[in-house]
Amino acid sequence: MATTQIRVIQGCFVETFTVKKELIKVSLKAVKDDVRAGDGDIGDFLKSLELHATAGESAPIEITLLRDETSTYQYPFIVMSFVVKQDNIKIVLEAKKPNLTEGEEDESSEIVKSLAIHSAGGSDKTVELTLARADI
Secondary structure: OOOOOEEEEEEEEEEEEEEEOOEEEEEEEEEHHHOEOOOOOHHHHHHHHHHHHHHHHHOOEEEEEEOOOOOEEEEEEEEEEEEEEOOEEEEEEEEEOOOOOOOOOOHHHHHHHHHHHHHHHHHHOOEEEEEEOOOO
16 A cells, blocks of 8 residues: 655745635645755655646645644645745635534534634644645
């Protein structure tokens, strides 16, 4: 059984997010010099983003969000697009709100609370992205 090689990216922050019907849309921003791409560099990060953007729903990324000040959790998002302008990177992600069965906790409200924590914190409350490596 083959394992997927991953790259953990640090340095992105939530610029904005919206919740409409069953979709959660997140706009992340990063400054090239602030991005840490694990064992890779900014070029490797951009290659991985391209891989995910091209693959769409078949290759979601994991975004690590703060649940509170001491705990985190991961949630899958689809890379809809990304743009690089000079030293800035803007990434648009989208996720479907989870379907609930009776008795289940509304996970989407937790996601929205976490996104609000990150959005209010700006560049001081970065998120961590887990992507497939495109350089192997």
